[in-house]
Amino acid sequence: xxxxxxxxxxxxxxxxxxxxxxxxxxxxxxxxxxxxxxxxxxxxxxxxxxxxxxxxxxxxxxxxxxxxxxxxxxxxxxxxxxxxxxxxxxxxxxxxxxxxxxxxxxxxxxxxxxxxxxxxxxxxxxxxxxxxxxxxxxxxxxxxxxxxxxxxxxxxxxxxxxxxxxxxxxxxxxxxxxxxxxxxxxxxxxxxxxxxxxxxxxxxxxxxxxxxxxxxxxxxxxx
Numbered sequence: 747x748x749x750x751x752x753x754x755x756x757x758x759x760x761x762x763x764x765x766x767x768x769x770x771x772x773x774x775x776x777x778x779x780x781x782x783x784x785x786x787x788x789x790x791x792x793x794x795x796x797x798x799x800x801x802x803x804x805x806x807x808x809x810x811x812x813x814x815x816x817x818x819x820x821x822x823x824x825x826x827x828x829x830x831x832x833x834x835x836x837x838x839x840x841x842x843x844x845x846x847x848x849x850x851x852x853x854x855x856x857x858x859x860x861x862x863x864x865x866x867x868x869x870x871x872x873x874x875x876x877x878x879x880x881x882x883x884x885x886x887x888x889x890x891x892x893x894x895x896x897x898x899x900x901x902x903x904x905x906x907x908x909x910x911x912x913x914x915x916x917x918x919x920x921x922x923x924x925x926x927x928x929x930x931x932x933x934x935x936x937x938x939x940x941x942x943x944x945x946x947x948x949x950x951x952x953x954x955x956x957x958x959x960x961x962x963x964x965x966x967x968x969x
Contacts, residue, residue, distance in 0.1 A: 773961070773965060774870060774873075774962070774965060777873075777958045777961055777962055778864065778873055780954075780958055781864055781873070781877055781955060781958050782861060782864045784951050784952075784954055784955045784958070785857065785860050785861045785864060785880055785955075786861050787951050788857055788884065788948060788951055789854070789857040789858055789860075789861050791947060791948070792850070792853060792854045792857050792887075793854055795850065796847070796850045796851060796854055799846070799847065799850065800847055817832070819906060819925055820906065820909050820910075822921060822924075822925060823906070823910060823915065823917040823921055823922065823925060824915050824917055824921075825909050825910055825913050825915050826913060828909075828912075828913070830912075831905070831908070831909045831912065834905070834908075835905050838901055838905070839901075842894070842897065842898050842901065845894070846894050846898075849890055849891075849894065850891075853883065853886075853887040853890075856883050857880075857883065860876065860879065860880040860883065863876055864876050864877075864880075870962060870965060870966050871966065873962060874959065874962050874963060874966065877955060877958065877959050877962070878959070880955075881952065881955070881956075881959075884948060884952060888940075888941075888944045888948070891940060891944075892937055892940055892941070895933065895936055895937060895940065896933065896937075899929060899932070899933045899936075902929070903926075903929055906925070
């Protein structure tokens with residue numbers, strides 16, 4: 747029986763060619779599938795948000811919660827509740843809510859389109875382009891959501907001054923300052939909560955999508 751040479755065995759083993767577990771085509775297909783799943787998750791989250799805020803908006807509208815909050819602020823400043831002011835506020839509030847839901851519905855549709863367009867058979871450059879476009883769509887959705895909040899707060903504030911002016915009321919500086927500070931603080935807090943929500947919910951998925959995009963670009967540079 748020949749003598750076993752450990753050094754010779756190690757040398758022979760090290761010289762064996764390393765077989766790749768997956769080739770670039772298989773990696774591309776896996777990254778494509780993962781990317782489709784991440785886009786799908788954001789699509790379903792946006793659908794859930796749309797349904798939630800639709801139901802919530804209808805509930806608060808018929809309950810008159812926003813109108814009541816508006817009237818309380820006016821009373822704090824010494825103004826009276828009038829049918830004209832209340833009607834104008836309710837009409838404007840409804841218009842903003844409808845606009846908000848239409849914007850959300852538009853982005854739900856865009857997310858769905860992105861999901862449908864990322865296909866397994868799509869070429870590498872096309873897939874990278876789709877992912878980049880999807881990231882831009884998500885960022886636009888977040889920014890517009892924050893912008894709509896700013897618009898609503900601005901309209902709310904404008905209606906307060908409109909109501910005071912229509913009744914020739916000049917509130918004290920201290921009361922006016924308290925209301926303005928309250929509005930500004932509420933807006934900043936709301937924007938912060940929205941940003942944190944999207945950073946947490948959407949951010950986790952987008953970071954994973956970013957890793958996929960980085961890997962896809964590496965494959966493209968090698969081809």
